[in-house]
Amino acid sequence: MKKKNDHGVFAAVRMAAASHRLLTVGTVLCVAASVAVSLLPPLLLARVIDRLTAGLPLSFLAVLLYFGSLALEGVLTSAQESLLVLFGQRMTHALRSEMSRKLSRLPAGTLAEQNPGEVAARFSGDVDTVEALFTSGIISMAADACRIVSIMGVIAVKNTGLALILLLVLPLFAVFTRYVQKRMLAAQLDNRRAVAAVSGQVPETLHNIRTIRALGLEDYMERRYDRCIGDSYAAMERTNFYDAVYSPVVLLLNAVVVGIVMLLSASGNAQLLTLFGMSVGTSVAVINYISRIFAPIESLGMEIQTIQSAMAGVRRIDAFLDQPERTIPPARREAARGDVEFAHVTFGYGERHVLKDFSMTVKQGEQVTLVGRTGAGKSTVFKLLLGLYQPEAGTVTIGGVKVGDITDRERRTCIGCVEQHFSRVPGTVLEQITLGDPQITGEMAKDAAALAGIDAAIRALPEGYDTVCTEGIFSQGEWQLLSIARAAAADPAVLLLDEITANLDAETRPACWRLCAVPPRAARCSLSPIASMRILAAERSRSGAGNNI
Structure with a gap:
């Protein structure tokens, strides 16, 4: 008998991560390096602009460092995405293997009571969402969270007033994000149920095609299928609505914050300048950082959506893996023969x-x-x-x-x-x-x-x-x-x-x-x-x- 923590999606993932230790460590180090290097280009650009506005000559080394930091950031970002895809594939391979082993250990009575289409959906669609949990979910979310914290730290040093404005705006944005999350999760769950019903309808129709045609039930089966498809579309439309609303809100906040900071920094008020005053180069860097902080926030919202969708799949897979297994009898010396x-x-x-x-x-x-x-x-x-x-x-x-x-x-x-x-x-x-x-x-x-x-x-x-x-x-x-x-x-x-x-x-x-x-x-x-x-x-x-x- 397995213990509670010895099975399930995350137990399978832990075992897979341990068996691919080099890939796991390499992915984490690459993500950390990508976050650190992403802070360099705006700082180097600010230094270049400040030298130019001060009438100082532009050195070749400064230009080389700036473009080199951009190239390094691109390389690390590409490597991060590749490693995340490879890591996700390893995780889903381990998960499907565990589910296959579980399938062979389930009692026949348990399998007979289940919809074949729903079981197939867990092996395909639900496992694919779990793969997304790692390729564009948990690890990417952790990287974006670290990137946001790092940028906030740099902004607090460069422009204290902007950091205070962001501290006021970000909690409101977090509440809005949570509102969207809850409704998207409900829509994702409804969609999963509808997709499972559709997946079950197809083999059922194929299996009973002779009876359907003999009795003239084509229209009835078509209406059933259309109803299942309609439920899936309705759930996806709700998801798409919240997705469409979310991105414009992020872009609008980005523009509003940049506008407010620029107005305050150009106001000429001595007290405001103590909080918002900055050089030309610093202002360019700050604008760059504002764009960079809202981009990961937008990604963070999408990653949370991915995680919410994946968690719906995780729950369904965990329910499958939690089913009681049939008892495997020990080997016996005597054969079963007789009455x-x-x-x-x-x-x-x-x-x-x-x-x-x-x-x-x-x-x-x-x-x-x-x-x-x-x-x-x-x-x-x-x-x-x-x-x-x-x-x-x-x-x-x-x-x-x-x-x-x-x-x-x-x-x-x-x-x-x-x-x-x-x-x-x-x-x-x-x-x-x-x-x-x-x-x-x-x-x-x-x-x-x-x-x-x-x-x-x-x-x-x-x-x-x-x-x-x-x-x-x-x-x-x-x-x-x-x-x-x-x-x-x-x-x-x-x-x-x-x-x-x-x-x-x-x-x-x-x-x-x-x-x-x-x-x-x-x-x-x-x-x-x-x-x-x-x-x-x-x-x-x-x-x-x-x-x-």
């Missing part, structure tokens, strides 16, 4: 119980068919036996071992399952059967394909078993046979067949029923062992292993 037993099992989805005090025992070597109406709980029995869900009460065991205690490595050789729909993975036809499991050799996969009756169709492909698997290379019935081969390849002790004839065509179905251990009138049964599986089970039965359920 399958459901002992007083109660389970439901939400408040609705599908199974209540359900008990069943399947002896080793037996074949059992579950028959029942849709929703009676046949597939739920499978999910419990596969360990995808944990019963609310009672136990599910194989050979006296709780299914929750079966390790991931052992599970495939212990339980095989043929579902109603084939789940294709990227790769060749052979990889559809082996699923990259090194325990399953090519010969085992081909034997399983022959057993399921799909071997001839595979060998007829251009590259046989090495053909890259695409959507149209098999019919619905052949996909189902390939699913049977996948389940049988590991020679599992328990084989689950969930309405395996549902997707078989008219020619294949009668042949399948002739191979079944039950007559055709049991077409509505959830578990229908075909002869090849029954023969395989019989062979295992003679050797003292295996159930076919």
Whole structure:
């Protein structure tokens, strides 16, 4: 069990920063050098102008130092941006890796309850905002804050009156900035929710496209999509409004402050001149510094907006990473083999119980068919036996071992399952059967394909078993046979067949029923062992292993 501070966005970032220590230190030093060097050009320019107004000759060294300071400032600023981008990429790579590990450790029940589009949005959009948190957020904000403090210090030395005016103006500006922040954060959160809804709508539409077209629901789906897009646009319009208002306010304050200082410094009043009096060179430097102090303030506001937006993504990612993980059972010496037993099992989805005090025992070597109406709980029995869900009460065991205690490595050789729909993975036809499991050799996969009756169709492909698997290379019935081969390849002790004839065509179905251990009138049964599986089970039965359920 991980401690609270051992996971989350910032924990992943700390670990990534520690593993890239040179990059982290280099980024911080570059930012500090960039802030320090940015103070030099106005001071050097003031000295040059004061010498010229005093009638002194302009030295080549002074000009060289001024333009050199500008060049150095540009180089350091460019290096800062490059390092920040690289640092942000390293952080997001570490964060996505941590999220991928978390995804593999979540219980199947938790994943089944979540919107796939929303989960995908956390991996893409939310992580991108976290990258912005480092490339144009926290570090840039710290640099701009240091730049503002440094400029205020120089201005206080050069023109005390201007420093006092800025001390009065900046708190008011901070209040205005905070006002904008709150409303932009609310708009960002609304936009994130709308984008997640849009992301979920697209795969939902693609998955159900046949049903949508068969029932003529195109207009309905289009209206749903437009509504989600409209919510996103409305949230973005609110964000853009505050963004559009913010920059002009900064520029107006800049102009007002410069105008006030220039008027006061030219007033001729002795008392005012003690606060606002300055040389021509100093006035040029002060005007330059005023522009430089409002520029980082404007950037600071945008960076705070970026941070606010990123924090919305951080909260969503933290909520994802905070979900309870499934328990990984320790390795065991003895294999789970023997009778399958459901002992007083109660389970439901939400408040609705599908199974209540359900008990069943399947002896080793037996074949059992579950028959029942849709929703009676046949597939739920499978999910419990596969360990995808944990019963609310009672136990599910194989050979006296709780299914929750079966390790991931052992599970495939212990339980095989043929579902109603084939789940294709990227790769060749052979990889559809082996699923990259090194325990399953090519010969085992081909034997399983022959057993399921799909071997001839595979060998007829251009590259046989090495053909890259695409959507149209098999019919619905052949996909189902390939699913049977996948389940049988590991020679599992328990084989689950969930309405395996549902997707078989008219020619294949009668042949399948002739191979079944039950007559055709049991077409509505959830578990229908075909002869090849029954023969395989019989062979295992003679050797003292295996159930076919």
